[in-house]
Structure formats: structure tokens, C-alpha cells
Amino acid sequence: DQQVKQNSPSLSVQEGRISILNCDYTNSMFDYFLWYKKYPAEGPTFLISISSIKDKNEDGRFTVFLNKSAKHLSLHIVPSQPGDSAVYFCAAIPLNTGNQFYFGTGTSLTVIP
Amino acid sequence: DVKVTQSSRYLVKRTGEKVFLECVQDMDHENMFWYRQDPGLGLRLIYFSYDVKMKEKGDIPEGYSVSREKKERFSLILESASTNQTSMYLCASRPTSGYEQYFGPGTRLTVT
Numbered sequence: 349d350q351q352v353k354q355n356s357p358s359l360s361v362q363e364g365r366i367s368i369l370n371c372d373y374t375n376s377m378f379d380y381f382l383w384y385k386k387y388p389a390e391g392p393t394f395l396i397s398i399s400s401i402k403d404k405n406e407d408g409r410f411t412v413f414l415n416k417s418a419k420h421l422s423l424h425i426v427p428s429q430p431g432d433s434a435v436y437f438c439a440a441i442p443l444n445t446g447n448q449f450y451f452g453t454g455t456s457l458t459v460i461p
Numbered sequence: 462d463v464k465v466t467q468s469s470r471y472l473v474k475r476t477g478e479k480v481f482l483e484c485v486q487d488m489d490h491e492n493m494f495w496y497r498q499d500p501g502l503g504l505r506l507i508y509f510s511y512d513v514k515m516k517e518k519g520d521i522p523e524g525y526s527v528s529r530e531k532k533e534r535f536s537l538i539l540e541s542a543s544t545n546q547t548s549m550y551l552c553a554s555r556p557t558s559g560y561e562q563y564f565g566p567g568t569r570l571t572v573t
Binding site: 350352354357380382384389390391392393394397437439441447448449451452453454 | 465470492494496501503504505506509511517519555561562564565
């Protein structure tokens with residue numbers, strides 16, 4: 349049972365425009381959320397995170413929004429750059445468990461120059 | 462610089478063979494993880510360890526075992542490899558404080 353879902357397997361965006369990657373979850377006990385970026389033949393690297401007590405976290409070109417009532421989070425990349433082309437995974441962690449991470453299926457982002 | 466290394470990038474094994482995947486981290490992290498990544502399924506947790514000689518099952522432990530004899534090293538063992546274990550295997554580590562995991566480059570295992 350997939351508790352974290354990324355319903356768009358792929359996304360194409362023009363360079364300079366905004367990329368919006370979405371993630372939905374079903375478990376209301378999820379307390380902390382992370383986004384990872386993965387290039388081919390490399391392991392995922394941490395991008396940005398958000399605690400359930402916040403609704404927004406920003407780091408440079410990357411912003412994560414959390415809507416707890418809708419059980420939805422999104423990652424905004426502005427402006428998108430060709431080097432952002434990668435697979436993006438969202439992940440969630442339940443309250444009071446530090447190691448049981450639940451990952452989404454990933455969205456492959458292509459930024460077209 | 463943070464580093465997680467995995468013993469092999471590519472591995473080809475035959476059905477029934479015993480397979481060892483090794484992972485080493487140099488960050489003195491307490492927690493280590495093994496995931497497999499499959500198309501359409503994302504990353505699924507196989508096992509994790511929060512201390513030397515301690516282990517916990519993840520979502521898909523069947524057919525796998527793990528060993529953590531030293532803090533920096535976490536091994537994944539396939540006792541008798543099967544074709545449905547063909548996958549990308551990713552190791553990660555995490556300190557006790559903070560949720561960020563650091564991943565190795567992955568081992569692509571093919572079982573024929």
C-alpha cells in the first residue's frame with residue numbers, strides 16, 4: 349500500500365519557468381517531509397524538508413509547501429534550470445519514529461533549454 | 462565531505478547464489494538503511510539499523526538479512542538470490558539528530 353504518492357511520473361518545463369512537483373500522502377501521522385533529487389547512476393541527495401508545524405519552507409530557488417488538511421505537499425523550483433533535470437522523490441516520516449521513511453515513486457523532471 | 466560508499470556499482474549473480482552487498486559510511490552515523498528502488502515503486506525500505514548489532518525490518522525484508530558488526534559498515538545479504546531480487550540497491554546513513562539521509566551511489570544487481 350503506497351502511503352506516499354507522486355501521481356505524475358514525468359514533467360517537462362521550459363528553462364526559466366516554474367516547476368511544480370506534487371506529492372500526496374494518506375497517513376495523518378506523518379510528521380516530517382523531505383524532497384530528494386536523484387541523477388542517473390547516483391544516489392538520491394537531500395534537497396529540502398518541512399516539518400508538519402509549518403506550511404512553507406524556502407531555500408533559494410526551492411520552496412516546499414505543505415497542506416496538511418489536503419495531505420498534500422509540493423515542491424516549487426523557480427526559475428528552473430537544465431541542471432535541475434533529475435528524478436525527484438518525496439519522503440515522509442511518521443511521528444515518533446526516526447527511521448521508517450516512506451518514499452514516493454518519483455517524478456522525472458526535464459528542463460528544456 | 463559526507464560519504465557513503467557501496468562495494469559494487471554493478472553485480473550479476475545467478476539464481477540461488479548467496480550475495481553480499483556492502484556499505485560503508487565515514488560520518489560516524491548511528492543509523493543505516495538498505496532500500497531497493499524499482500520502476501513505479503520508488504524506494505522501499507528493506508532493513509535499517511540504529512546501532513551496532515541492532516537491526517529492524519522495513520517494509521520488504523523477505524529474502525534478505527543484514528549484518529552490522531561495526532558502526533561504519535552495514536551489509537545486506539541475499540541468502541539465495543532470485544530473479545525478483547533484480548533491482549537497484551541503495552544504502553543510506555543518518556545521524557541520530559536530524560532526518561536527512563545520505564545515500565550511496567547504489568548497486569545495480571541483476572540475478573539471472
